[in-house]
Amino acid sequence: MNAISAAAARTFPALLRRVTYVAPGVLALDFEAEDGGELPPFEPGSHLDVHLPDGTVRQYSLCGDPADRTTYRIAVRDVKGGRASRFVHRGELRPGVVVTLGAPRNNFAFEPAARYLFVAGGIGITPLLPMMRAATRAGTPWTLLLCAPRSAEAPFIREARALGGEVSVHASEEGTRLDVAGRLRDAPADTLLYCCGPERLMLAVEEATAHWPEGSVRFEWFTARSRPEGEVSGTFEVECVRSGLTLAVPPERSVLAVLNDAGLAVPCSCEQGVCGTCEVAVLEGEVDHRDSILSASERAANATMMTCVSRAASPRLVLDL
Numbered sequence: 001m002n003a004i005s006a007a008a009a010r011t012f013p014a015l016l017r018r019v020t021y022v023a024p025g026v027l028a029l030d031f032e033a034e035d036g037g038e039l040p041p042f043e044p045g046s047h048l049d050v051h052l053p054d055g056t057v058r059q060y061s062l063c064g065d066p067a068d069r070t071t072y073r074i075a076v077r078d079v080k081g082g083r084a085s086r087f088v089h090r091g092e093l094r095p096g097v098v099v100t101l102g103a104p105r106n107n108f109a110f111e112p113a114a115r116y117l118f119v120a121g122g123i124g125i126t127p128l129l130p131m132m133r134a135a136t137r138a139g140t141p142w143t144l145l146l147c148a149p150r151s152a153e154a155p156f157i158r159e160a161r162a163l164g165g166e167v168s169v170h171a172s173e174e175g176t177r178l179d180v181a182g183r184l185r186d187a188p189a190d191t192l193l194y195c196c197g198p199e200r201l202m203l204a205v206e207e208a209t210a211h212w213p214e215g216s217v218r219f220e221w222f223t224a225r226s227r228p229e230g231e232v233s234g235t236f237e238v239e240c241v242r243s244g245l246t247l248a249v250p251p252e253r254s255v256l257a258v259l260n261d262a263g264l265a266v267p268c269s270c271e272q273g274v275c276g277t278c279e280v281a282v283l284e285g286e287v288d289h290r291d292s293i294l295s296a297s298e299r300a301a302n303a304t305m306m307t308c309v310s311r312a313a314s315p316r317l318v319l320d321l
């Protein structure tokens, strides 16, 4: 997990250079620096904020080559009612337009391993592509299991195959749905698994690997995890030691909203617990972690919380604000 970072708030203008068809309903967008210079560096697993013309902000994984400092590539899926879909797939965001981007951040760090297993659902392949490229460059064996409704809809499949690992496509509507538990049962013990895709796939991988050593399975969530039905949370207090404020957080409001209403200006982006922008240090109290970023040990350490979704499991939280 990144340290709480001022970089989260950094933005810069970038030129949308190209829009390329990838697969049905998926377009790739290539951005360059507005002045033609180098872009800030990124690592495999990084994502960035894209500020859409209506002022909303969406996060996308960088799926290009980190060694190419001139281009950022992201992929946007056509989602019914999605804001980015409207701008990208309906042609409102065209090549030549200048867009505000946030500096890349990484909550899905690529780490050295003896072998990698990448499990992706559809556009969930995007953060994994730079990892496959890095693994190939390092001479480390890797396998990709890519799931899609139909094999023709598997995004970036040609690019993944060209990277030299073992690639298999699992198409649910063609009778080759991935048997997650069966496929993961025999994975070698030194495997590091990275997974990104829809919740159903991620939960299946999580369940099948529940007994794997901590840290050997990494997930990147694009959207918030579902919460248990009927879950309730009472009012609790947050004490902000540096500003001397104590605030009540009612059940229907987030910690983030309460802090920002009090003028504390906590930065935020996704408001779904998936990007890490609103992370705040916790000095006392027990957090009810509801984000999709922190690992089990980071949750247990209770040192930080994502204020957009996480709440208190104790009557009071003391925050370093």
Ligand code: FES
Residues within 6 Å of the ligand: 267, 268, 269, 270, 271, 272, 273, 274, 275, 276, 277, 278, 279, 291, 306, 307, 308, 309
């Ligand atoms: S704003 Fe993205 S995790 Fe809170």
